[in-house]
Amino acid sequence: MPLHIETPLLESRPLSHAAECSVWLKLEALQVPGSFKIRGIGAACEEYSRRGARRFVSSSGGNAGLAVAYAGRRLSTPVTVVVPETTSARARELLHQEEAEIVVHGASWHEANLLALSMIEEADAFLHPFDDPLLWYGHATMIDELARSAMTPDAVVLSVGGGGLLCGVIEGLRRNGLGQVPVIAVETAGAASFNRSLLAGHPVELDTISSIATSLGAKRVCERAFQWSAAHSIRSVVVSDCSALSACERFLADHRLLVEPACGASLSLAYDESAALAGFSRVLFIVCGGATATIDQIREWSASAAISQEAL
Numbered sequence: 469m470p471l472h473i474e475t476p477l478l479e480s481r482p483l484s485h486a487a488e489c490s491v492w493l494k495l496e497a498l499q500v501p502g503s504f505k506i507r508g509i510g511a512a513c514e515e516y517s518r519r520g521a522r523r524f525v526s527s528s529g530g531n532a533g534l535a536v537a538y539a540g541r542r543l544s545t546p547v548t549v550v551v552p553e554t555t556s557a558r559a560r561e562l563l564h565q566e567e568a569e570i571v572v573h574g575a576s577w578h579e580a581n582l583l584a585l586s587m588i589e590e591a592d593a594f595l596h597p598f599d600d601p602l603l604w605y606g607h608a609t610m611i612d613e614l615a616r617s618a619m620t621p622d623a624v625v626l627s628v629g630g631g632g633l634l635c636g637v638i639e640g641l642r643r644n645g646l647g648q649v650p651v652i653a654v655e656t657a658g659a660a661s662f663n664r665s666l667l668a669g670h671p672v673e674l675d676t677i678s679s680i681a682t683s684l685g686a687k688r689v690c691e692r693a694f695q696w697s698a699a700h701s702i703r704s705v706v707v708s709d710c711s712a713l714s715a716c717e718r719f720l721a722d723h724r725l726l727v728e729p730a731c732g733a734s735l736s737l738a739y740d741e742s743a744a745l746a747g748f749s750r751v752l753f754i755v756c757g758g759a760t761a762t763i764d765q766i767r768e769w770s771a772s773a774a775i776s777q778e779a780l
């Protein structure tokens with residue numbers, strides 16, 4: 469039994485109406501730890517466990533850290549998560565519920581990650597949030613499930629942070645004979661490391677992250693994600709924080725599911741009738757989820773995003 473669940477695949481009337489094409493949703497938001505991350509991280513933790521790991525270490529205060537904490541509890545393996553001081557009370561509470569040891573260190577993820585790496589001992593496994601072939605292998609199971617259904621999309625929309633989800637989905641498409649299906653890769657302005665890399669023709673490291681979609685805030689995408697751009701049809705789209713936030717609110721009203729702005733970024737393509745969807749008739753959206761969002765936080769961000777837009 470894997471640590472992830474098989475998620476529903478359904479056609480959305482409201483999103484199909486908004487996008488003027490048939491929109492299908494893969495509801496990864498329903499995974500127990502709140503996002504698709506458990507697919508890859510669950511597979512990786514099981515493999516590290518087989519190889520003798522006695523502790524899992526993570527430096528993510530977001531969905532990756534939550535997936536590690538959940539996997540550790542399920543596999544009866546202790547988990548240590550090192551998070552920066554900026555990690556929200558909500559995220560800490562969720563990690564605490566999973567019985568992970570939480571170490572708070574440093575002003576940013578960089579310092580927390582350095583401490584986590586320095587803590588690794590002989591029998592520990594370090595779980596990277598996106599750059600590990602075991603993760604991509606596990607993420608690809610969402611496409612195995614798609615392939616077992618009768619639905620074949622003519623494009624897949626997903627969000628890109630460090631590119632682990634992108635690598636997993638492409639691996640899944642290819643291992644199921646769907647290698648011709650293009651992927652639409654969505655980022656928010658201020659966290660668009662993949663888009664910048666494509667424009668530059670090589671992986672680019674962003675100086676700073678200035679988007680509220682923190683789960684997309686990898687300064688640099690993994691090498692494999694960039695390499696795929698030469699071998700698979702990938703279109704890159706950048707949306708505003710405002711669009712991502714308003715998609716979260718609309719999706720909550722339409723499907724009664726609260727997702728993070730990182731996921732709202734993808735959904736905004738349907739709600740905003742993005743030109744990127746033109747020409748496609750059946751589009752699969754990966755509803756990647758997000759456990760740390762609250763409706764209060766989303767409304768607070770929306771209010772300040774509206775103010776900063778007015779100032780432009």
Ligand SMILES: *Cc1c(COP(=O)(O)O)cnc(C)c1O
Pocket residue numbers: 503505531532597598627628629630631632633634683684686728730731756757758
């Ligand atoms: C991790 C995450 C992403 C980005 O995934 P990457 O593998 O880093 O590209 C997007 N949305 C949510 C909700 C996430 O947790």
